[in-house]
Amino acid sequence: MSEESTGPEFPPSDDRLPGQTGRRRREPGRLRRGLRGALTLGLVLTPPLMAAAALAGWFLYQEIDRTLEVHFAGQRWDFPSKVWSDSYALYPGLTAGERFVQRLERLGYRRVVDEPRGHGEFRTLRLPPALELHLRPFEYPTHREPGRRIRLELDSDRRIERIRSLDDGSEVHDAALEPILLAGLHGDLREDRREMTLDEVPVPLVRAVIAVEDRRFFQHGGFDPRGFARAMLANLKAMGVRQGGSTLTQQLMKNFFLTEDRTVARKLREAAMAVVAEQRFDKREILEAYMNEIYLGQRHSVGVHGMWEAAQYYFGREPRELSLGQIATLAGMIRAPNYYSPHKNPERALERRNVVLEVLRTTGEIDERTLAAARAEPLGVIPPAPPPPGASYFIDVVRSELAERYSAEVLTSQGYEIFTTLDLELQRAAERAVAQGLERLERDYASLTAGDGDSDRPRPRLEAALISLNPRTGEIVSMVGGRSYRESQYNRVLEARRQPGSVFKPIVFLAAIGSERTGAVHYGPMTFVEDEPFEWEYDGRVWAPQNYEREFYGRVTIADALAMSLNVATARVARDVGIGAVRDMAVRLGVDEQLPAYPAIALGGWEVSPLEVARVYSVFANAGLATEAIAVSKVVDRSGWTVEGHPVEIHRRIPASDAFLVTSLLEGVVARGTARKLRALGFQRPAAGKTGTTNDNNDAWFAGYTPELLTVVWVGFDRDAHLGLTGSSAALPIWAQFMREALAGRPESRFTVPRGVVLADVDPASGGLAVAGCRHVARQAFLEGEAPEHNCDLHGP
């Protein structure tokens, strides 16, 4: 706009004379002219100013509208994927003793005196012995556990005899304790929430939130001038900021799009966004978003958002199961979630809850009687979730497996439920066994912590790896990749390739005595082999195997050669069978195909990972069937769709009879061989296994199994430092401690004898049928028609 044409004429500022300071004297005509000019200016400027303001408002509206469209109208939140442990099946035969109660308590179940009425409650009964349990609801990939009330009927040893429904008395065969959350796969925002519709939010909770946060929610249009004025007045009186005066919609907009800054600009924008949001979305949508968005505390490093997540976290319940007192506690927390946290400040939380209840009474939502009843309620909070379980190595495996198929963005935003095979109780037992086992070794053998004598370098810390799986299904139930995940994320179960030593020997004997044997000698478990020094010429080289203790035992049976882990006898068998056949058998059982065919492999002179060893031994344990080792069983999206599933797969590797022969030989190792210490360590179940110690004494192994669980333990240093311990002294105690704990309370079972196999009581020293005078009697498996027919000639006539 041109000043000359429209505005009054003012002298330029430099029109004053030098030294002139006073105002010019106004003349009567000039005043009138000035007023007229101002009016004219106002008239002229108002429309464009209004137009400019309207334009700015329109742009602001468009910008807010676009923001809401992009970030609020579609998927509102990133939902981190959740990694779950396996569920824990309940069935007759399990012991529901102290350990079971501990398992329940770690799951957050509460012991009650009366019959359990709420989800996650249990009580124990003495006469007749029983345990009553109100399971929690859980959405499994294939079904929903509605949260049944069940009764575990126990015998005098507290073993489950029968499981019945507490509601109708029918027998229950498919009960299980729900999985435990192992990890959330978060993006930049570390927030946990589960979305729910407004219909799923209990009405009292909605009323409580509105009553304490925004009573005129249904009257205002996003911004409430009355509420704002009231808040400002209260702040003025208090000479400080006491109330925000924000409506629910404003809070929602602030949480979604704005910062926590207490500035006028932020407040104005918040109000503007709230008004626009209310024009775009109806009150129900806004309320629903609020119920899902609201921040309600902290679970370790992750924020607890939304009423569903908070109800679960603080009370172990779904929102619809909350009592009025619990509802008031949650509603009261909105103002300052950590200050009023029932975990951190239960007294404050109680006080605040009662204030909320009072508000509800004042607003007519509840009567005096209800108020009194709710005030009498305890907080009812469950203990805070324990720190994230230490299954870090396992979770790494899950992450890397998923990363092959899903982008990081999908995993951190789509809320997949990832079901794994891990048993968290067994995982804890495994971590305990490894930690305590290594400490024990370092205490008993000072050389393990002394400086490295071979070089100037300091000796690294002693390490161990443990993997345990169900050989029938391949499900990995626990995994310890090293001593401390914090210190080293190197997962030795998968990545460490170490010489297996004598752990390899069963493969040699399998190649010799199995039904597919091809050697010149017709070996059986009681066939004699010479344990005397010999030289094996191979590819122009000469190899002379030695026994570990440099002693030789002369004529020994195959069974004893394995039980005592005799290198020379084993090498002789390997030479007879052919090292190519041994190598092929190893590969068939699951050893990497790069395994060369040279004599030293018969004594474990090749590097394998603990996982490979577990793979091989699982074939022995599973009647000759190989299973794929599984860590992830199912991935389910938020709508319940199974995105991927990994059913159990089995593949025949060797005949069941051959596998049983090996198991029988390995039972001999435990009964009278290098692993006989196992019984002294308190492990009394039927078990088969093999110790392993490398020639240089750098690696100690024990690979063993019961019918239901297979575990491999390795102990050593990351670089080739001298361990100087055998598998029996270093790895076996860890195995024993873990397996004792892992199988405690589970019914004992025996190895199934397959067709084509017969059992005979023999004297393993003579190879004949045991007679009265035999000092050692072993129940040995033979292929049908191959059991000895003669009596022991060492002790019999």
Next chain:
Amino acid sequence: MHVTGNSPHDNRLQGVARRHRSAARASSLAASCVALCIAAAGCGAPAQRPLPEPPVLEAPGPLPRTGLALDAVLARLSGGASADGAVIGDPAASARPAAAGVDAASLASLRITRSAVEHLEQREPQRALDLLERAIAIDGGNGFAYLYIGYIHLEDGRPDRALPFIERGAMLMPDEPALQKEVRALRLAAKMEDASVSGSRP
């Protein structure tokens, strides 16, 4: 998570199922069920009865009859109590959870298998598969569970997956010639299916 219906996997299971319904398999399964009943009950007399006309199979039709056989085994092992705990014969028997010497894990595994059969009957093969996997995790000697898993994979059009389970199940079933014969027929069907799927000849 919500289980709002069958997953594509379930649908595929049910859809593919019809491809496998040959009269031969129907016959073999029906006969095997009867034989299994006989074997399980330890009674030879019913073997003289003529076998019923094999029904036309509707997925998962053939297996409920094996479920009856399973019931018989459960009743025997439970000392007179049937799978749902109802007393069959001696009322006092209901007080005994299991016959002496019976492995508790085996019994539990069989009962879970029975639950799985019910889910199969309700056309919930995925849920059934979960339970059957649990059953073999508890007791690796449960031949029924292996057979049913094999059956589900076969119905799913995965004879390659099915075969090892069927073979393992066959090995673990009672050594009853009639039963074994019928299980062999099932195995043959799986092998033929496998050959046709893989394009090779058996």
